[in-house]
Amino acid sequence: MADSPIAVEHHNPALKHHFADMEQQRQASSLGMWLFLATEIMFFGGMFCAYLIYRLWYFPDFAAASNSLDITLGTVNTAVLICSSLTVVMAVRAAQLGKRQQQVIYLALTLVLGLAFLGVKAVEWTSKFKEHHIPGPTFNFEGSNPSHPDQPVDQHHAQIFFSLYFAMTGMHALHMIIGVGIFSYLLYYAWKGKYTPEYHTPLENSGLYWHFVDIVWIYLFPLLYLIDRKK
Amino acid sequence: MATAAITAERENYLNQEYGIKSWLLTVDHKRIALLYLLSITFFFFIGGFFALLIRLELLTPAGDLVQADTYNKLFTMHGQVMVFFFLIPSIPAVLGNFLVPLMIGAKDLAFPRINLLSWYLYIIAGVLMLHCMLTGGVDTGWTFYTPFSTAFSNTKVIEAGLAIFISGFSSILTGLNFVVTIHRMRAPGMTWDRLPLFIWAHYATSIIQLLGTPVIAVTLVLVVLERALHLGIFDPTRGGDPLLFQHLFWFYSHPAVYIMILPSMGVVTEIIPCFSRKRIFGYKFVALSSISIAVFGFLVWAHHMFVAGISLYAALIFSALSYLVAVPSAIKVFNWTATMYKGSITFSTPMLYAFGFVGLFTMGGLTGLFLAALGIDVHVTDTYFVVAHFHYIMVGGALMGYLGGMHFWWPKISGRMYPESLGRLAALIVFLGFNLTFFPQFILGYLGMPRRYWQYPPEFQVLNVLSTAGATVLAVGYLLPMVYFLWSMRYGKVAPDNPWGASGLEWMTTSPPPTFNFDKPPVVTWEAYDYEHIPAPQEARSGG
Numbered sequence: 001m002a003d004s005p006i007a008v009e010h011h012n013p014a015l016k017h018h019f020a021d022m023e024q025q026r027q028a029s030s031l032g033m034w035l036f037l038a039t040e041i042m043f044f045g046g047m048f049c050a051y052l053i054y055r056l057w058y059f060p061d062f063a064a065a066s067n068s069l070d071i072t073l074g075t076v077n078t079a080v081l082i083c084s085s086l087t088v089v090m091a092v093r094a095a096q097l098g099k100r101q102q103q104v105i106y107l108a109l110t111l112v113l114g115l116a117f118l119g120v121k122a123v124e125w126t127s128k129f130k131e132h133h134i135p136g137p138t139f140n141f142e143g144s145n146p147s148h149p150d151q152p153v154d155q156h157h158a159q160i161f162f163s164l165y166f167a168m169t170g171m172h173a174l175h176m177i178i179g180v181g182i183f184s185y186l187l188y189y190a191w192k193g194k195y196t197p198e199y200h201t202p203l204e205n206s207g208l209y210w211h212f213v214d215i216v217w218i219y220l221f222p223l224l225y226l227i228d229r230k231k
Numbered sequence: 232m233a234t235a236a237i238t239a240e241r242e243n244y245l246n247q248e249y250g251i252k253s254w255l256l257t258v259d260h261k262r263i264a265l266l267y268l269l270s271i272t273f274f275f276f277i278g279g280f281f282a283l284l285i286r287l288e289l290l291t292p293a294g295d296l297v298q299a300d301t302y303n304k305l306f307t308m309h310g311q312v313m314v315f316f317f318l319i320p321s322i323p324a325v326l327g328n329f330l331v332p333l334m335i336g337a338k339d340l341a342f343p344r345i346n347l348l349s350w351y352l353y354i355i356a357g358v359l360m361l362h363c364m365l366t367g368g369v370d371t372g373w374t375f376y377t378p379f380s381t382a383f384s385n386t387k388v389i390e391a392g393l394a395i396f397i398s399g400f401s402s403i404l405t406g407l408n409f410v411v412t413i414h415r416m417r418a419p420g421m422t423w424d425r426l427p428l429f430i431w432a433h434y435a436t437s438i439i440q441l442l443g444t445p446v447i448a449v450t451l452v453l454v455v456l457e458r459a460l461h462l463g464i465f466d467p468t469r470g471g472d473p474l475l476f477q478h479l480f481w482f483y484s485h486p487a488v489y490i491m492i493l494p495s496m497g498v499v500t501e502i503i504p505c506f507s508r509k510r511i512f513g514y515k516f517v518a519l520s521s522i523s524i525a526v527f528g529f530l531v532w533a534h535h536m537f538v539a540g541i542s543l544y545a546a547l548i549f550s551a552l553s554y555l556v557a558v559p560s561a562i563k564v565f566n567w568t569a570t571m572y573k574g575s576i577t578f579s580t581p582m583l584y585a586f587g588f589v590g591l592f593t594m595g596g597l598t599g600l601f602l603a604a605l606g607i608d609v610h611v612t613d614t615y616f617v618v619a620h621f622h623y624i625m626v627g628g629a630l631m632g633y634l635g636g637m638h639f640w641w642p643k644i645s646g647r648m649y650p651e652s653l654g655r656l657a658a659l660i661v662f663l664g665f666n667l668t669f670f671p672q673f674i675l676g677y678l679g680m681p682r683r684y685w686q687y688p689p690e691f692q693v694l695n696v697l698s699t700a701g702a703t704v705l706a707v708g709y710l711l712p713m714v715y716f717l718w719s720m721r722y723g724k725v726a727p728d729n730p731w732g733a734s735g736l737e738w739m740t741t742s743p744p745p746t747f748n749f750d751k752p753p754v755v756t757w758e759a760y761d762y763e764h765i766p767a768p769q770e771a772r773s774g775g
Contacts, residue, residue: 018338018416018747028341028415035407039445046449046479050464053475136461156463156470163462167453 014199026201033205037212040175044216047171051164051223054157061157063228064145068133069165070124074225077120078217084113085214088207091190095200100193103203107187110210114180121173128162135163146230165224172220175213182206243646243743258343259746264329265644266350267320272713274316274357277364281309283706286668286699294686302685303370304386310373312364315395316357318629319487322494323405323440324353326636327433329644331409333737333744334427336418336753341411349404356398363390372683374484377465377476381457389458392451399444399451402490406440409433418736420755424518427735427759428511431518432497435525439486439493442529447483450476477539481532489528491625492592493521495632496563499585502639503567505733506582507574508767510760513566520559527556534603538612546605553603560596564589575767579731580654584635587662591627595620598673613683616676619669627665634661634712639733641716642726646743649719653711661708667701732768734760 012022019025055062091106132140141158145151186206189195195203244261254262285305288296297305328346332339340346363369369391371380380388413426413434454476456462463469465476504511511517533541533549541549567589576582598620601607611617638658642648671694676682680691687695729738740749757764 016343018341018343024415028411031414032342032345032407032411035410035441039403039407039441042442043445043449046446046482047453049479050453050475053472054464054470058470135463154470159463160470163457163464167456167462167464171449171452 012199022198029201029205033208037208040212044168044171047164047168048219048223051168054160054164055223055227058154058157058160059227060145060148060151061154062161063147064143064153065133065141065158065161065165066225066227067146067229068131068141068143069225070127071225071229073120073124074221077117078221080113080117080120081214081217084110084117085211087113088210092200092203092207095190095195095203096197098197100190103190103195104187107183107190111180111183111187114176114183118173118176118180121169121176125166128166133162135159135166146228168220168224172213172216175216179206179210179213182209241741242745243741244746245646245743247746256347258339258347260328260332260340260343260346261644261744261746263346263350264325267324267328267353270350270354270357271317271320271325274312275709277361278309278312278317279706279709281305281312283702285309286702288685289687289695290699292687292689292692292695297685299685300370303372303683304368306683307369307372308364311369311391311395312360313625314373314487314491315398316353316360318491318625319398319402320353320405321491321629321633322498322636323402323409323433323436323490324349326498326633326640327409327436327494328405330640330737331412331430331433332416333643333740333748334430334735335413335416335421336736336749336755337412337416338747338749340408341416342408345404346408349401349408352397352401352404356394356396356401359390359394359397363387363394374480375451375454375476376480377454377457377473378467381454381465389455392455396448396451396455399448402440403444406437406444409437410441413437418753418755421736422755424515425755425757425759426518428500428514428517428521429494429497432493432500432521435521436490436493436497438522438525439490439528443483443486443490446479447487450479450483453479474536474539474541477536478533481535482529485532485535486525486528488621488624489524491629492632493524495588495592495629495636496521498632498636498639499567499588500563501733501735502581502585502635503570504760504762505639505731506577506579506585507571508732508762509570509574510758510762511566512569512572513562514759516562517566520562523559524556527552527559531556531603534608537605537608550603550605554600557596557600560592564593564596577767578655580649580651580658581635581639581731583655583658583662584631584638587658587665588628588631588635591623591631591662591665595623595628598623611676613681614676615672615680615682618682619672619676622669622672627669631661631665634658637712637716639731640737641719642730643737643742643744645716645720645723646726647719647723648726648730649712649715649723653715657708657711657715660704660711664701664704664706664708668698668705669701671695671697671701727768730768732765734762734765 015022015025019028087106087109091103091110094102094106128134132138139155139159139162141153141155144153183206186203190203244259254266257263284297285302288294288302288305294302328340367387369384369386369388371384371386371388375388375392413430417426453462453464457465463471465471465473467473500511500517531549531553533545534553537546598616602611602617602620638649638654675691675694678691680687726742728740728742736753736755739753
């Protein structure tokens with residue numbers, strides 16, 4: 001049996017008791033985050049799969065419904081999100097270099113861009129609501145297919161497009177809202193000076209999450225907005 | 232030596248702290264395992280209660296105890312509770328939680344707080360499920376098939392869907408924790424080919440949990456949205472496709488079968504070498520067969536849909552792939568028997584459960600091959616043949632393994648021995664009761680009795696009475712261990728550190744282990760299952 005208690009030297013107050021050193025702790029957290037992102041890919045994968053099937057079946061109606069989306073707002077939002085990923089990277093870099101003020105500024109910018117994205121999304125959804133493009137009993141779609149303007153658009157099939165549109169952008173927006181929550185938390189602790197060049201794993205992992213949500217949008221944008229666009 | 236340590240009543244994870252708060256806020260993987268043990272036992276008896284009502288109704292051909300609507304709810308909630316609230320968490324969340332860090336020589340799982348979070352998610356989901364059951368229940372079958380679940384059922388589909396959605400997150404977090412722990416927290420010298428095969432089985436299980444569960448999550452979200460907000464994705468009257476639902480559902484729910492059975496295989500792989508006093512036969516094959524079951528498990532889901540209207544060519548391919556899963560499963564069975572060959576076998580309680588597992592799993596697996604064959608599947612689809620088949624896997628396999636594991640590691644978990652003779656008796660009762668319950672169902676199904684009906688033609692009555700009689704025997708077999716486990720916590724003989732003379736790091740610490748598992752961080756210099764060098768204990772040999 002043991003004669004002496006285990007001597008654990010706490011080099012860093014952020015080191016949890018069950019890890020041997022900071023490196024093991026960092027690697028565990030990082031692997032955990034990547035695995036979590038793998039589950040997220042499978043989660044969105046289910047919806048992408050449904051999208052793919054219906055798009056193949058009902059292409060003309062999907063094209064018509066897609067053309068009714070506001071491409072300007074969609075493009076602006078794409079740009080906003082890509083910029084926010086840049087500011088996240090800059091914030092992580094600032095933490096690595098130990099520059100607290102820069103860290104705070106970049107995190108704040110990320111939050112502003114994330115909220116801007118959600119704001120634009122809210123505007124888009126409101127207009128969908130006014131146009132009766134919300135699936136359900138009041139659904140009514142009057143657009144036409146850019147390639148075949150003379151063919152009537154199947155209401156049911158257009159409704160499936162909008163079902164998927166709202167399910168996918170809705171799930172994406174939910175992830176954005178969670179991201180905004182996480183980054184508010186990070187901003188507070190960055191301001192308190194918690195993240196140092198030795199310990200900034202939460203910042204790195206949250207950054208991975210943010211990039212993931214960004215990448216989902218980079219797929220959603222062409223799939224939902226850019227079907228058979230003529231102009 | 233062992234008794235000296237015990238009289239001092241040394242500090243362990245159970246007596247280090249007392250009080251309800253020290254349990255509800257614990258981040259110790261061993262305490263969280265016990266929290267899970269209590270909660271899944273609770274749900275096991277709820278699911279069992281529904282099962283007994285089903286069997287009582289089927290005692291007579293007429294619908295007399297309950298009517299069709301109630302019967303539909305009974306089998307739905309039996310399935311949902313047993314699958315999502317008992318079988319899926321059972322071995323991973325209880326024995327896995329307790330043993331994974333111990334077996335690899337770690338102080339805890341990689342993310343102790345996430346581990347606690349996963350238990351709380353399970354409890355939230357469980358409370359939601361209970362509320363759903365008490366206020367009306369669900370009648371869609373555990374499979375939630377659309378469009379019935381989205382457009383026609385008048386029961387609480389949304390609530391049940393959300394409950395299972397949340398329990399899925401609990402399952403994902405457990406799997407994530409295990410994968411990271413196994414990758415990053417192994418003790419020095421604990422290389423991949425020295426890992427206990429229980430760990431390999433849990434690694435494979437965790438991969439399925441990680442990659443499969445999110446798909447059922449999104450599927451249930453779509454069902455809930457379709458029901459609540461009238462999306463049309465699965466509604467055939469509006470251009471949607473119910474088959475898409477079935478594809479998405481089974482993409483998770485078939486691999487989920489392996490979430491239930493792989494950990495049991497891991498348990499049995501620990502028990503058999505120990506009570507045969509032999510090194511496991513073909514370590515690498517057993518390890519890799521777990522991984523290949525996980526991989527193949529993802530490629531066979533559409534064999535649940537042979538009569539649903541998928542194309543013949545798709546059906547052919549899925550049929551062939553389903554046969555392939557039999558290969559790694561058979562490798563395991565052969566290796567277990569080869570391990571026992573010329574071994575010095577003790578018929579102790581865990582070993583009896585392991586014997587039961589090997590036999591019943593083999594029968595369940597072989598009847599699975601019948602169902603993978605397109606022609607036979609058409610004949611027996613949606614009959615009691617299918618019901619008997621998957622109960623042989625899930626009850627005869629998964630549950631037997633769970634009980635065997637509970638007996639094997641109970642001395643380590645509680646620090647007490649259970650009464651060996653009662654243990655053997657219970658194992659025998661479970662085995663007999665199980666076969667009496669489910670074997671007649673193979674015949675019933677083959678004769679054409681469909682599943683999910685509350686009444687049946689009188690000529691099926693004899694076999695149904697046998698099945699119901701078996702279910703009551705089975706109930707006794709399940710209650711008995713609960714009683715003597717509880718009894719042993721107070722009156723049982725104090726357990727030595729290694730009562731079975733088993734290999735594995737978990738037996739090298741005290742029973743019960745200290746909070747941080749080992750007094751000194753272990754360093755591994757030997758191969759797994761090194762039974763040539765471990766003396767068999769006299770006690771286990773003489774029996775009770």
